[in-house]
Amino acid sequence: MNQAILDGIQQTMRAEFRNPSIVIDAATTAEDVDGWDSLAHARLILALEERFGVTFPAARLFDLKNVGELAELIQAGLAGR
Amino acid sequence: MAGVAGSRQLGGAPADICSLVLRHAELEPRRLFCQIVMDGDEKAITYGELVDAARCYASAYRRHGVQSGDVVLIILRHGPELFASFLGAMLIGALPSFLPFLTSKQNPELYWTSHATVFARTGARLLVTWKDNLQSLRAALPDVSIAIHLKEDTLPTPEPLEQREYQGSAFLQHSSGTTGLKKGVVITHEALCAQTRAYAKAIGLGAEDRIATWLPLYHDMGLVSCFLMPLMLGVPVVALDPFEWVARPAMLFDAIERYRCTLVWLPNFAFHHLCTAVSREARWNLQSVRALIDCSEPCKAESLELFAARFGGMGLDLSKIQTCYALAENVFAATQSTLGEPPRTICANRYVLQSEHRIELTQRDGMRFVSCGRAIEGVQVRIRDETDGNLPDGQVGEIVLGGACVFDGYYRNSAETEARLADGWYRTRDLGFLLDGELYVTGRLDDLLIVHGVNYYAHDVEFAANRVPGVIGGRCVAIGDYQPGTGTSEVVLLAEVQAGTEERHAEIRRAIKIGILAETGLLVQQAGLVPAGWLVKTSSGKISRSENLKRFRQQKHKAAKP
Numbered sequence: 001m002n003q004a005i006l007d008g009i010q011q012t013m014r015a016e017f018r019n020p021s022i023v024i025d026a027a028t029t030a031e032d033v034d035g036w037d038s039l040a041h042a043r044l045i046l047a048l049e050e051r052f053g054v055t056f057p058a059a060r061l062f063d064l065k066n067v068g069e070l071a072e073l074i075q076a077g078l079a080g081r
Numbered sequence: 082m083a084g085v086a087g088s089r090q091l092g093g094a095p096a097d098i099c100s101l102v103l104r105h106a107e108l109e110p111r112r113l114f115c116q117i118v119m120d121g122d123e124k125a126i127t128y129g130e131l132v133d134a135a136r137c138y139a140s141a142y143r144r145h146g147v148q149s150g151d152v153v154l155i156i157l158r159h160g161p162e163l164f165a166s167f168l169g170a171m172l173i174g175a176l177p178s179f180l181p182f183l184t185s186k187q188n189p190e191l192y193w194t195s196h197a198t199v200f201a202r203t204g205a206r207l208l209v210t211w212k213d214n215l216q217s218l219r220a221a222l223p224d225v226s227i228a229i230h231l232k233e234d235t236l237p238t239p240e241p242l243e244q245r246e247y248q249g250s251a252f253l254q255h256s257s258g259t260t261g262l263k264k265g266v267v268i269t270h271e272a273l274c275a276q277t278r279a280y281a282k283a284i285g286l287g288a289e290d291r292i293a294t295w296l297p298l299y300h301d302m303g304l305v306s307c308f309l310m311p312l313m314l315g316v317p318v319v320a321l322d323p324f325e326w327v328a329r330p331a332m333l334f335d336a337i338e339r340y341r342c343t344l345v346w347l348p349n350f351a352f353h354h355l356c357t358a359v360s361r362e363a364r365w366n367l368q369s370v371r372a373l374i375d376c377s378e379p380c381k382a383e384s385l386e387l388f389a390a391r392f393g394g395m396g397l398d399l400s401k402i403q404t405c406y407a408l409a410e411n412v413f414a415a416t417q418s419t420l421g422e423p424p425r426t427i428c429a430n431r432y433v434l435q436s437e438h439r440i441e442l443t444q445r446d447g448m449r450f451v452s453c454g455r456a457i458e459g460v461q462v463r464i465r466d467e468t469d470g471n472l473p474d475g476q477v478g479e480i481v482l483g484g485a486c487v488f489d490g491y492y493r494n495s496a497e498t499e500a501r502l503a504d505g506w507y508r509t510r511d512l513g514f515l516l517d518g519e520l521y522v523t524g525r526l527d528d529l530l531i532v533h534g535v536n537y538y539a540h541d542v543e544f545a546a547n548r549v550p551g552v553i554g555g556r557c558v559a560i561g562d563y564q565p566g567t568g569t570s571e572v573v574l575l576a577e578v579q580a581g582t583e584e585r586h587a588e589i590r591r592a593i594k595i596g597i598l599a600e601t602g603l604l605v606q607q608a609g610l611v612p613a614g615w616l617v618k619t620s621s622g623k624i625s626r627s628e629n630l631k632r633f634r635q636q637k638h639k640a641a642k643p
Contacts, residue, residue, distance in 0.1 A: 017579070018579070019580070037613075038328070039327065039357075039358070039554075039555070042328050042358035043357055043358045045329065045358075046358055049360075057121050058120075058325045058328065058329045058332060059119065059121050061325065061328035062185075062324040062327070062328045063185055
């Protein structure tokens with residue numbers, strides 16, 4: 001797992017959910033992070049796309065199991081650029 | 082077909098949905114019914130394909146022993162099967178009903194046990210669902226006596242449809258509600274036709290229109306405005322997956338631009354979601370839109386103005402944003418604002434409204450209400466007082482609906498039907514007033530907070546609390562907790578917040594109280610902070626007051642600390 005991507009996700013989450021104490025790893029799920037509901041997820045996705053300059057396939061966005069899968073999606077997006 | 086949609090009304094017989102669709106498919110089998118957008122892919126369904134698939138479902142239902150009048154429940158994700166499975170049931174005179182699907186976030190056991198009441202009450206003959214569900218369904222409800230048709234099963238070749246008159250009950254629309262409280266609203270063919278005729282006329286729906294939607298079909302807004310009505314009138318629909326849309330709301334704008342869509346229905350929260358979760362850099366040409374219609378939640382002037390300020394430059398200025406008062410018990414729409422002009426908003430004197438329940442217009446510092454427009458043809462709206470008298474213009478009371486679209490009762494629930502439906506008049510339990518022939522909705526009767534004889538609307542209290550920094554957007558609820566000792570309600574505001582220090586939480590509690598006081602004049606008894614995800618939601622995603630009140634009472638003496 002690319003640590004730089006995880007760090008980027010963590011920073012984005014902290015900013016997006018306005019909570020500087022969020023700590024994540026690849027196994028983190030939405031239930032582990034206060035405020036990460038489906039509407040907030042959309043805002044997070046948008047912020048991550050802007051940060052990493054990637055576009056996620058829409059079909060994958062709602063069945064991501066954990067942060068690790070999200071990071072893989074970013075990695076795949078970066079590789080395909 | 083040209084005589085149907087082209088004339089902008091349902092001209093001549095046949096008028097029921099099944100006969101109309103069968104005729105569309107026969108005359109113009111290649112006419113586009115729906116463009117389905119999912120998994121990054123697009124699939125066009127013509128009337129011919131829809132009816133072929135629906136007839137295959139009809140044959141499958143017959144093989145499962147489904148008879149005319151039997152209930153068929155449908156729990157499917159977005160896809161072509163939704164439309165075909167529903168229509169197939171109607172074609173053989175069965176009563177289809179969509180239910181919300183199980184999401185990956187839900188506990189399957191709780192989900193299925195909550196549906197046990199619906200299965201039992203409807204006596205449903207058949208459940209149409211997908212294979213992944215089978216195991217958790219069987220585990221949660223081992224004794225349920227309901228036949229199951231899996232989406233993955235091969236459908237039989239269609240047998241000829243029997244000649245039948247399509248009249249009386251057509252389908253059930255399950256109201257939103259928390260576990261076990263769902264009621265099956267019985268809609269007749271006659272009411273559906275009356276609704277389609279009147280609502281199409283109110284919005285000038287015609288063959289040149291194209292509807293963009295992400296709405297789920299288990300809710301009346303999606304079911305009627307974005308499936309049944311356009312299906313009857315030959316108006317194409319571009320249908321997005323509700324899950325995908327929530328994760329990527331900009332998809333709606335992509336669809337509008339690409340297909341030059343003209344009409345969109347949205348609940349009030351969606352206007353906010355589009356403002357906050359769509360890239361500020363992105364641009365679309367949305368000039369094709371005739372109307373973006375806000376309904377199914379209280380329409381807020383502030384939401385519409387915020388949206389128009391953000392997207393006005395792309396073609397969605399205030400004149401394109403419309404309002405509608407709709408509910409499943411009236412098939413869908415009861416009133417509609419006039420397309421082409423911004424809905425009227427008024428400002429009412431807060432004191433007069435709270436103490437005398439009447440509207441006195443004021444220029445500033447009042448409560449703002451946005452009009453939901455006029456009653457559509459054949460619908461009667463009256464405002465009722467406690468003794469069932471009619472209230473004059475500007476007096477707030479319970480909204481009561483009559484006319485050709487009113488439902489036939491709740492399925493196998495006579496107690497609930499008798500409580501709400503009398504002599505063809507439906508008591509909505511929504512509060513509102515009429516002014517110059519237009520309806521304004523002020524709140525829910527059940528959500529009215531009466532404190533020392535003064536009326537406050539829970540929506541307004543929540544709106545004020547929602548603005549307080551630290552409160553998670555949209556995650557608060559105002560609850561009137563009736564105190565028999567004092568004969569009045571104490572109002573408790575529960576708000577979800579992120580974890581933080583006790584000092585920080587004390588600040589937020591204080592800010593909530595001050596914020597509500599400043600906006601509504603009400604000093605709430607208590608501002609309770611709860612962790613994210615604590616508040617209970619109904620199946621349609623609204624925060625449930627009654628459930629949260631129950632939960633709050635249970636936990637009152639325990640500290641519910643975030």
